[in-house]
Amino acid sequence: MRMQTRILAAALGLLLLGVSGTAQTKLNGAGATFPYVIYSKWFDVYHTKTGIEFNYQSIGSGGGIKQVTEGTVDFGASDAFLSDQQLSDIKEKQGSEVLHIPTVMGAVVVTYNVSGVGKGLRLSQDVLAGIFLGEITKWNDPKIASINSGMNLPATDIIVAHRSDGSGTTNIFTDYLCKVSKAWADKVGKGTSVNWPVGLGGKGNEGVAGLVKQSEGSIGYVELAYAVQNGLPYADLRNKAGEYVEPTFEAVSAAAAGAAKSMPADLRVMLTDADGKTSYPICGFTWLLIYKDMKDKAKAKEIQNFVKWAMTDGQTYAKDLYYAPLPKTVASLCVKKIETMDVK
């Protein structure tokens, strides 16, 4: 019996030694759920190409920001850029600035489930805000009917669906509503989680899509991918230039190209309500949050290489996964930005 236990202990020891012996470069990241699909694809392809392993936990933008502040990850990801306060907190705690690198763009679409109404319902800024404020309560309200002359709108109640959890999607959507409706800005405001005047809460993009799919007469906001995958119709929204635009990749890129002209140096910008005749009004970047001055320079170099790859080859995977790729101007700005990283 004693001999057996000794052999067992020795075997375990060797096993542990063996496991600890292999020190591969493994980069840890955490953050937004929205870009999780494309990041997974990128990490997978990059691993096959270079052998560098990435480990990404999609715990949400808020979680990503927290982990970057605490320094438990090598990089973060967020649908909302960091505020000045958050940046100074990180500078204090981790001793480094944070670079915001936009990776892909997403469109937030307004999806609905109204009997007899197919694709292409038109919603103007006032009507959209009115619905989500609870002021417009029936589908056949004259305000909706007047801009949709060709459609047969029923007299059913409007059931609003929104997110019950904190979300970057909500952040983009409420930011847009604040820009186009003073009443919304005063009453509700913007953020990843707000005090909704009306509506049911669903958990995650899939929760809202599920609510809309199930409830007759409902309206909600989701990322474009979810609307397409669930076969839900989405509305054409009126943009700043007064045109009704369908959320296509081209319309999203147009919004980013329009904003690229006046983009701030640190690439922190909201793309909502962008200029341009063909721009879709509710789009947003999703960012990678990267430490400018990492302690582990080898890891810093790896991250820099990865970002450069993502800005070039990586963008080709975006459309298949329903993300809008960055316009070339923005991608080159990102490459310039990542080169300011301290990798020596």
Place this chain on the structure above:
Amino acid sequence: MERRTRRGDRSWPVPFRSSNGRRPRVRKVHNAGDFIFRNITRIFAILVFSLVFVMAYEMYMGSGLTLQKFGWSFLWTETWDPVQGTFGALPFIYGTVVSSLIALIISLPLSLGVAIFLSELAPRWLEQPLSFLVELLAAIPSIVYGLWGIFVMVPWLRVSVQPLLKKYFGTLPLFQGPAYGFSMLAAGVILAIMILPIITSISRDVLKAIPTLQREAALGLGATRWETTKLILMGARSGILGATLLGFGRAIGETMAVTMVIGNRPEIAASLFSPATSMASVIANEFAEATTDLYTDALIEVALILFGVTIILNILARLIVWSTTRRFAAT
């Protein structure tokens, strides 16, 4: 006959009373192995016990900002506004308590019925598989209930049950408003299904613990089957109360199933058809993305309230159940 000390049974016997009237001494333990064993198990017991206090302490410390800013008014403020920084737990407390009460009202008669059937009326060959099936209900994970709730129960409520209730009881403020399906009622129904096995199995055990002698005596004096059952229920009432409290405790803490069907609206409304929220579901939904420290602290304080309520209910329930089963264990 073994004499019991005032503090209940000991694992090692207390010897005879000493002749000079002083307190009897416990026999000294000479074996080192026994000593180590006794103290290690003692440490484990203390660890588990103190875990509860550590958790309560950590949550109290974690909710510092909101305790400071809102104080007791946190308990009765109705607004939950992360943008403005105003937080109040009342809609969540209301939602949790009301959905659990609805669950109790629905499941108590059902559970008692099943428990009585299993303990009094069912033949042996039926009772065992049936008990097993009821306990199986308790083993189903909460999220599976939630998914079933979204895809099966809520549409059924929206299409069949709510219109019916509206038609016959629509005058009551309880059954007014549009029928979304996702509502307080949906949460109550799904919780009822989830607590049914708990109340049933404990009630069945309590009813079985009452000695057959009582039943035979009643029947011998000419009571009918139903009168005997009533008598037994009277005797077991504190145990059944304990079972109910345990079920209520489970309903209060239930997270995933509730959050998927309750509609997640931090609002207090009279109607059962309107969406609501609960303490557990707001924490599950919002904690990961809580942006500011005040927001996180508010959620931790909600957790503290939930923790306190659950602990108190469970302690109460256990004490009641133990008192019943112990009373009859001796005979």
